[in-house]
Amino acid sequence: xxxxxxxQIRQAxxxxxxxxxxxxxxxxxxxxxxxxxxxxxxxYFSNKEDILQYIFQVEYEKRAAFLAELSQKELGTIAxxxxxLEMHFTKVQENPNLVKVILAENRFGRRQKExxxxxxxxQIIRTGIARKDIRPCxxxxxxxxxxxxxxxxxxxxxxxxxxxxxxxxxxxxVEEIIGLISRGLATG
Amino acid sequence: xxxxxxxQIRQAxxxxxxxxxxxxxxxxxxxxxxxxxxxxxxxYFSNKEDILQYIFQVEYEKRAAFLAELSQKELGTIAxxxxxLEMHFTKVQENPNLVKVILAENRFGRRQKExxxxxxxxQIIRTGIARKDIRPCxxxxxxxxxxxxxxxxxxxxxxxxxxxxxxxxxxxxVEEIIGLISRGLATG
Amino acid sequence: xxxxxxxQIRQAxxxxxxxxxxxxxxxxxxxxxxxxxxxxxxxYFSNKEDILQYIFQVEYEKRAAFLAELSQKELGTIAxxxxxLEMHFTKVQENPNLVKVILAENRFGRRQKExxxxxxxxQIIRTGIARKDIRPCxxxxxxxxxxxxxxxxxxxxxxxxxxxxxxxxxxxxVEEIIGLISRGLATG
Amino acid sequence: xxxxxxxQIRQAxxxxxxxxxxxxxxxxxxxxxxxxxxxxxxxYFSNKEDILQYIFQVEYEKRAAFLAELSQKELGTIAxxxxxLEMHFTKVQENPNLVKVILAENRFGRRQKExxxxxxxxQIIRTGIARKDIRPCxxxxxxxxxxxxxxxxxxxxxxxxxxxxxxxxxxxxVEEIIGLISRGLATG
DNA sequence: AATGAATGAGTTTTCATTCAT
DNA sequence: GATGAATGAAAACTCATTCAT
Numbered sequence: 001x002x003x004x005x006x007x008q009i010r011q012a013x014x015x016x017x018x019x020x021x022x023x024x025x026x027x028x029x030x031x032x033x034x035x036x037x038x039x040x041x042x043x044y045f046s047n048k049e050d051i052l053q054y055i056f057q058v059e060y061e062k063r064a065a066f067l068a069e070l071s072q073k074e075l076g077t078i079a080x081x082x083x084x085l086e087m088h089f090t091k092v093q094e095n096p097n098l099v100k101v102i103l104a105e106n107r108f109g110r111r112q113k114e115x116x117x118x119x120x121x122x123q124i125i126r127t128g129i130a131r132k133d134i135r136p137c138x139x140x141x142x143x144x145x146x147x148x149x150x151x152x153x154x155x156x157x158x159x160x161x162x163x164x165x166x167x168x169x170x171x172x173x174v175e176e177i178i179g180l181i182s183r184g185l186a187t188g
Numbered sequence: 189x190x191x192x193x194x195x196q197i198r199q200a201x202x203x204x205x206x207x208x209x210x211x212x213x214x215x216x217x218x219x220x221x222x223x224x225x226x227x228x229x230x231x232y233f234s235n236k237e238d239i240l241q242y243i244f245q246v247e248y249e250k251r252a253a254f255l256a257e258l259s260q261k262e263l264g265t266i267a268x269x270x271x272x273l274e275m276h277f278t279k280v281q282e283n284p285n286l287v288k289v290i291l292a293e294n295r296f297g298r299r300q301k302e303x304x305x306x307x308x309x310x311q312i313i314r315t316g317i318a319r320k321d322i323r324p325c326x327x328x329x330x331x332x333x334x335x336x337x338x339x340x341x342x343x344x345x346x347x348x349x350x351x352x353x354x355x356x357x358x359x360x361x362v363e364e365i366i367g368l369i370s371r372g373l374a375t376g
Numbered sequence: 377x378x379x380x381x382x383x384q385i386r387q388a389x390x391x392x393x394x395x396x397x398x399x400x401x402x403x404x405x406x407x408x409x410x411x412x413x414x415x416x417x418x419x420y421f422s423n424k425e426d427i428l429q430y431i432f433q434v435e436y437e438k439r440a441a442f443l444a445e446l447s448q449k450e451l452g453t454i455a456x457x458x459x460x461l462e463m464h465f466t467k468v469q470e471n472p473n474l475v476k477v478i479l480a481e482n483r484f485g486r487r488q489k490e491x492x493x494x495x496x497x498x499q500i501i502r503t504g505i506a507r508k509d510i511r512p513c514x515x516x517x518x519x520x521x522x523x524x525x526x527x528x529x530x531x532x533x534x535x536x537x538x539x540x541x542x543x544x545x546x547x548x549x550v551e552e553i554i555g556l557i558s559r560g561l562a563t564g
Numbered sequence: 565x566x567x568x569x570x571x572q573i574r575q576a577x578x579x580x581x582x583x584x585x586x587x588x589x590x591x592x593x594x595x596x597x598x599x600x601x602x603x604x605x606x607x608y609f610s611n612k613e614d615i616l617q618y619i620f621q622v623e624y625e626k627r628a629a630f631l632a633e634l635s636q637k638e639l640g641t642i643a644x645x646x647x648x649l650e651m652h653f654t655k656v657q658e659n660p661n662l663v664k665v666i667l668a669e670n671r672f673g674r675r676q677k678e679x680x681x682x683x684x685x686x687q688i689i690r691t692g693i694a695r696k697d698i699r700p701c702x703x704x705x706x707x708x709x710x711x712x713x714x715x716x717x718x719x720x721x722x723x724x725x726x727x728x729x730x731x732x733x734x735x736x737x738v739e740e741i742i743g744l745i746s747r748g749l750a751t752g
Numbered sequence: 753a754a755t756g757a758a759t760g761a762g763t764t765t766t767c768a769t770t771c772a773t
Numbered sequence: 774g775a776t777g778a779a780t781g782a783a784a785a786c787t788c789a790t791t792c793a794t
Contacts, residue, residue, distance in 0.1 A: 027767075144337075145337040152339070228759070415767080517740045553709060758793105761787105
């Protein structure tokens, strides 16, 4: 039972787009990486852009599910934020290609989806304020800052070549962000 | 004798790339926006990518000069960071197209330059630690977080359409970031 | 199933290049002459120059096969040279376009192949000397002279318009060259 | 008293065309090699092709003058032919670039001029027949063969790189051609 | 006469997409 | 569903030629 054809193509596209960028990732290269014929791609996607959207969508859904679930957990707000950071930094180590694609091809036009994630994080923060886990603040600005920080750390990790600056750099980043947030948003 | 031809082309390219993205910004469109013939572009740039590099370079040099000068100023560390935030948020209001280009076309390959800026901010932070303006921390991680936060705020402002969410949103963001940093990195 | 697509394109290219020269033979014209789309050319050739190289290669291989076979035949040296002349002069009558291309586009860079033919003729001459069919001489210079003579005669035939100066002119040329060679290289 | 501008341009064109071929020899490169501005070229030539025609014309006139004068000389026919060979082989050694241009860019369209030279050599041969210096033959075919042989020898010399195969190769070629002709066209 | 910046028509090449098998 | 040859629109880039200075 091999993976479904659609999944094969998604994986192949991630590999090729991460390596060459969306524009240089031709449908021929993707098909060849996936081990299918070009025509087959069009049985599953309506065009090349659609492959990318699908990559974003699958990823968005995973993260949204994670955040939604996190939101429900019996955890302090700072602990929730820490869990979110760890999830992202684990992901960039496990699937650097995917994150490369997400970061590099994140045009304004494709950002819509992310607003959903932003809303979920915002909700976690808002709840934290209500519970007095953290001081009052603009939840949506804080959420934006957090996502910006996460992206920047991941980009830096990927740009460094993913080797030397290994897990340590990312752990340190978690602690710095948590240190900043926990003091910076402390109540009282 | 209005502006130099090279400057005309740079401006036109910013306009077209901001509107359509680098890939869809054809040399014909850029030339026509600049009011010159296609061939003229190639008297000033060796290829289309070179135009983009030049846009990044001009911008990088401006920011680097700003940060270098800021570094020397008789100002507390938090005040320096505030000045940097204000500079960026003023820029995105004054020249949203330019910032759109910088944010949207910032491929990994083109990030090199930014490392220079990162280093300058890092230096400001390191000095702040030495002076005990702020507590000990990983300067380079904090610098990365700050740039990530700035980018995310600017991207959000631009995505919102630059109209309703006007200056107020950006001012609020300055205060949130400063609030976070000043408490989060407070000494003692 | 007429001819292979690659062969269709080769034929069309010969026609167009003979008529307009390599430089003026645009890929559009070649495609249209071949009855295919421009893109199809690039499914069989990596670029325009490659079409020309292929034309030379196919022709070179035919001539090399002819000369190699001739070399083995039970024939006097002069008879072999006569056969070679007749082959060339028949070819120019049967396929003047092809010969036009070969003569007109034979840049220095593309001459490599011809050296192979030169070597084969040289071998025939060297054998002739050993057998005392002809007197000692610089085989490679004689071979060069012969090819030069053949090319010049063919060029003249083609320049004349291929009509009036028909087969007769070429037959006369065979006799003159053979007359010259047989006396000029006679033994004793 | 430097050379005339037109001559400067002719020389520069020969250098550049020999090195890069007519097509790749841009007017910019020629102007730069000549030490003038592109515009200046158009004060002396009506277009790029015209430069090449001029190169051919100057050369044609020199050779025609040489042949016309030779024709009048008190010399045996074979000696005249030898003089012609020596003239050509000296020229290729003294000005290989010029000969490269003449050989490489000798399209059918530009051959007209050469017919004049052919006629002059033909005349020398015809006179030789009348004088019984040589046996009856098709003067025009023999002339064509001779020019073909000369071109082939020169091309070979140039292709070899003009260094190792120096003057010796060319002297040997003179002797081979003369040997062939003097025996091959001997009277009686 | 000399200059060289500006021009824009013209070319090669690419590649997403289609569709007959 | 799968295939991959064929398609042709689209784009970057070149360079001979012009002309205002």
